Amino acid sequence: MNDYGPLTKKVIDYQDTVKRLVPTAKSPEDWVAPLGEFIAVDGFExxxxxxxxxxxxxxxxxxxxxxxxxxDFDTTxxxxxxxxxRVYFEVEERHQIGDMKLVVNSMNVFEFDEFGKIRHLDVFLQQPPDSQ
Structure with a gap:
């Protein structure tokens, strides 16, 4: 991770925060403060x-x-x-939803404001047709 730029490090930290919260968060409020560390809350889209x-x-x-x-949720x-x-972030996502294991390819485009906060996020997914 030492070779990554400052925005890429933020994206990796953001992803790690999401993975950490998946098993513990119980309400939308549980996400606000941790994700607010990374996101420009007032102008986010x-x-x-x-x-x-x-x-x-x-x-x-x-x-x-x-x-x-x-x-369970993990990524590669x-x-x-x-x-x-901007950071272009391509990952393989692995979701455990009940008895179903879902693997999708995800391309995420993170756009940052002048303060280094995420102001815009585009999400693109590829998944097998039988998983919809």
């Missing part, structure tokens, strides 16, 4: 794989709902590229 648009409050509600049904980083104010 996430565009999901179905072109769904969420602000910070909606995002923490969505993440909490996903986490409530997820027993495939590729990371850092440009000014």
């Amino acid at each position: 996430r565009i999901g794989p179905f072109l769904d648009v969420q602000n910070f409050t909606q995002y923490t509600e969505m993440v909490n709902g996903w986490a409530q049904g997820t027993q 980083v495939r590729r990371i590229s850092e440009l000014p104010h």
Whole structure:
């Protein structure tokens, strides 16, 4: 991780925070402070794989709902590229949801503000057709 740029390190720390919270968070409020360390809360926008648009409050509600049904979540980083104010973050995600194991490829584009906070997140997914 010593070779990573400062924004990439933030993305890795953000991902580690999400993985740490999945088994313990019980409400959207449990996500607010930890994710708020990384996210520009007032101006944040996430565009999901179905072109769904969420602000910070909606995002923490969505993440909490996903986490409530997820027993385990892990990732393997495939590729990371850092440009000014952006990090392209490609990972393999592994979700344990009940008896189902779901593996998806995820490409996330993190856009940062002038203070180094995430202001925009685009999420792109590839998953097997039988997992929908």
